[in-house]
Amino acid sequence: MKIILPLFMALAIVSCIFNLTQIDWGDPVTGKSSVAVIGVMASASAFLLLLILILSKRVAQKLKNR
Secondary structure (H helix, E strand, C coil), X not given: CCCHHHHHHHXXXXXXXXXXXXXXXXXXXXXXXXXXXXXXXXXXXHHHHHHHHHXXXXXXXXXXXX
């Protein structure tokens, strides 16, 4: 679990960066750009959820050691 969560976080960041390069900034809500915008939001959400999971595990571990 110590290796998998940071790996997934790195994949979410890479996916976010890739999707940012696919957006047509002149018209970001049509065609493939809309899919890229959705991909950016999804990968950013995944990153934040994984970060929350890691932080909650740290808090649980500290409470357990109390």
